Amino acid sequence: MTPLDYDYLRKALKDRSGLDLSIDKQYLVESRLLPMARRLGLTGISDLVQKMKSGAEAVTADVVEAMTTNETFFFRDKMPFDHLREEMLPALLQARAARRSLRIWCAASSTGQEPYSIAMCLKELGPAVSGWRFEIVATDLSQSVLEKSKSGLFSRFEVQRGLPIQLLVKYFKQTGELWEINPELRAMIQHRQFNLLQDYTQLGMFDVIFCRNVLIYFDQATKISIFERLAKRLEPDGYLTLGAAETVVGLTDTFKPHATRRGVYLPNTVRAAPSIVPAMKPALGLSAARTG
Secondary structure (H helix, E strand, C coil): CHHHHHHHHHHHHHHCCCCCCHHHHHHHHHHHHHHHHHHHCCCCCCHHHHHHHHCCCCHHHHHHHHHHHCCCCCCCCHHHHHHHHHHHHHHHHHHCCCCCCCEEEEEECCCHHHHHHHHHHHCCCCCHHHCCCCEEEEEECHHHHHHHHHHEEEEHHHHHCCCCHHHHHHHHECCCEEEEEEHHHHHEEEECCCCCCCCCCCHHCEEEEEEECCCCCCHHHHHHHHHHHHHHHEEEEEEEEEECCCCCHHHHHHHHCCCCCCCCEEECCCCCCCCCCCCCCCCCCCCHHCCC
């Protein structure tokens, strides 16, 4: 791969997905795109770039998908789900008592472990939320990972990563060598292909937004733009959750860090002091979830 090829790929990826590859990531591009080039019967990445330049849209889409990171596992990092159960849900269930509904957005939802983890947190509330309507919108740039998420099927390796055995037994059934998640949990999730560089208006408003471990791949200007758009989709008393290596500090004043919950951010509007409400009981076995 020549320097010109790499420059072309960097620009194409940034324009299409927001992915901002540094100059020293050429090894990563080669490791992910060489197998693709060989599957297409091409001699190398330079030929792949020529295909892209010739207007082969399907090839370009496959290149973008191959380069986007889809690493995920159930209850990843654990703490965000503790914050959801102990802080966000108690406050929002009280604040939404009249309408009895909540909307949660999982941006960059990958193969579904994050939205399904959230769905399990909600189901574990039991009779306390009888009659409530929960809608989890799972979006990702990659259609293939969304299709896997829709299937609700996970390998033994996948269910062993972060998922407590009690929740595996309660919400999954074994189908051959795979584990299939409960249809009720699948019904709580809407899957939509979506690019975070697009307009967010079509998505509606949300009470909670999980946008974790994706902004680290964007440059500063793109991050600022995304934060501005996220703020317009979040209710004034809603919550934004970012990944451990992500923050709004120094980038935007549309959000402010939560005083005591690391990784949780609040819309920077006049916000009444939250009422003291009891935390929900821990999800069955969740305290024992591994962080991988």
